[in-house]
Amino acid sequence: xxxxxxxxxxxxxxxxxxxxxxxxxxxxxxxxxxxxxxxxxxxxxxxxxxxxxxxxxxxxxxxxxxxxxxxxxxxxxxxxxxxxxxxxxxxxxxxxxxxxxxxxxxxxxxxxxxxxxxxxxxxxxxxxxxxxxxxxxxxxxxxxxxxxxxxxxxxxxxxxxxxxxxxxxxxxxxxxxxxxxxxxxxxxxxxxxxxxxxxxxxxxxxxxxxxxxxxxxxxxxxxxxxxxxxxxxxxxxxxxxxxxxxxxxxxxxxxxxxxxxxxxxxxxxxxxxxxxxxxxxxxxxxxxxxxxxxxxxxxxxxxxxxxxxxxxxxxxxxxxxxxxxxxxxxxxxxxxxxxxxxxxxxxxxxxxxxxxxxxxxxxxxxxxxxxxxxxxxxxxxxxxxxxxxxxxxx
Numbered sequence: 001x002x003x004x005x006x007x008x009x010x011x012x013x014x015x016x017x018x019x020x021x022x023x024x025x026x027x028x029x030x031x032x033x034x035x036x037x038x039x040x041x042x043x044x045x046x047x048x049x050x051x052x053x054x055x056x057x058x059x060x061x062x063x064x065x066x067x068x069x070x071x072x073x074x075x076x077x078x079x080x081x082x083x084x085x086x087x088x089x090x091x092x093x094x095x096x097x098x099x100x101x102x103x104x105x106x107x108x109x110x111x112x113x114x115x116x117x118x119x120x121x122x123x124x125x126x127x128x129x130x131x132x133x134x135x136x137x138x139x140x141x142x143x144x145x146x147x148x149x150x151x152x153x154x155x156x157x158x159x160x161x162x163x164x165x166x167x168x169x170x171x172x173x174x175x176x177x178x179x180x181x182x183x184x185x186x187x188x189x190x191x192x193x194x195x196x197x198x199x200x201x202x203x204x205x206x207x208x209x210x211x212x213x214x215x216x217x218x219x220x221x222x223x224x225x226x227x228x229x230x231x232x233x234x235x236x237x238x239x240x241x242x243x244x245x246x247x248x249x250x251x252x253x254x255x256x257x258x259x260x261x262x263x264x265x266x267x268x269x270x271x272x273x274x275x276x277x278x279x280x281x282x283x284x285x286x287x288x289x290x291x292x293x294x295x296x297x298x299x300x301x302x303x304x305x306x307x308x309x310x311x312x313x314x315x316x317x318x319x320x321x322x323x324x325x326x327x328x329x330x331x332x333x334x335x336x337x338x339x340x341x342x343x344x345x346x347x348x349x350x351x352x353x354x355x356x357x358x359x360x361x362x363x364x365x366x367x368x369x370x371x372x373x374x375x376x377x378x379x380x381x382x383x384x385x386x387x388x389x390x391x392x393x394x
Contacts, residue, residue: 012057012060016054016056020056023046023049023053027042027049027083032081032082033077033082033083033087034080034082037080037081039079039080040079044079045077045083045086047080048073048076048077048080048086049077049085051073052073052093055069059093063102067093067094070090070094071090073086091142091143094143094144094147094148095147095148095150096151097148097151098147107152109152110148110152112148113148113149116145117137117144120136120137120140121136121137121138205228205232259300260293260296260300260303261294261299261302264284264324264326268282268283268310268324271310275313275314275322278317280313280314280317280319280320280321280322281321282310282321282324283321283322283323284324284326286326287325288326298386302326302333305363306324306326306335309337310322310324312339312355312381313337313379317340317341318340319340320339320340321340323336324337330387331386331387332385332386334382334383335382335383335384335385336380336381336382337380337381338378338380339378340379341376341377341378359381363384363385368383368384368385370383
């Protein structure tokens with residue numbers, strides 16, 4: 001315990017000074033609580049008064065000591081002419097012991113003082129056998145049990161308020177953690193969406209610009225510039241659409257269309273244009289049976305997985321045929337992309353590996369499975385997504 005914590009509180013100093021001064025004033029005026037008791041000289045009543053007054057300075061810091069000294073002092077006061085101030089100080093020391101004392105003391109004192117009150121009342125009635133004997137028990141309860149019960153009530157309310165404040169802080173902390181996780185998840189989703197939309201166009205631009213620089217023929221450069229311009233315009237349009245989604249939607253803003261599997265043929269046609277210079281051809285095998293449409297999150301995830309797979313093929317595949325298969329079997333939608341694997345002549349676009357991570361995240365967020373890797377002379381991408389709305393929501 002530090003020196004600062006042992007320093008008496010200013011309210012305790014005020015109580016000690018006022019209560020002791022009041023007791024001295026009453027004694028000097030000859031106001032005693034039990035004037036008929038002349039076992040000891042009148043000045044003996046000042047000893048417990050001063051002792052209990054001094055204990056008021058330690059009522060917060062040493063509640064065990066103050067209660068022990070107070071109990072001895074109030075008992076000793078009964079053998080003198082008595083001082084009302086001594087009794088009042090003892091009630092405050094009892095109250096302070098419950099409020100500022102250890103939890104075990106706070107729980108035991110109301111019970112102990114209550115039992116003492118009952119025992120004193122019964123003993124007084126049995127000894128004196130007069131109704132006035134009940135006053136002894138009543139006074140005992142007022143001096144001991146009442147301040148202990150008041151202190152316990154105040155302490156319970158204070159602890160309940162502290163617990164409520166702690167719960168509020170924990171709730172606020174959990175809410176902040178949830179908000180941070182939601183922001184992180186939204187940032188990851190935005191990063192995947194941005195990568196999937198723009199990487200395809202930028203990869204095509206990089207490949208054809210490298211080809212135009214490597215092959216010094218006017219017709220080759222013209223064709224490359226045409227592809228570069230087309231991909232630049234499309235990439236810019238998709239970038240603007242994403243920025244529009246990130247802005248606050250106004251009342252006049254139309255909802256942007258979400259890509260679906262119905263756009264796979266157009267996606268492959270664009271890949272054929274971009275991959276013609278690298279000797280790549282693209283084939284779509286859509287084996288989905290006719291029926292109701294898949295949930296929008298599943299369609300979007302499947303579309304983006306195919307789009308990213310085609311982008312990777314444009315970057316890394318050797319000349320040959322890239323096959324895209326989409327099928328629905330039972331409660332699962334399967335997406336498979338096979339591209340030729342081997343040494344590739346001509347320009348390559350650099351890759352960071354973020355595409356594979358994004359495809360895996362899209363599949364796992366829907367509760368599906370994803371795998372990618374080399375298989376013989378091919379690079380294979382496989383994704384299995386839940387096709388039923390209940391499976392997606394679960």
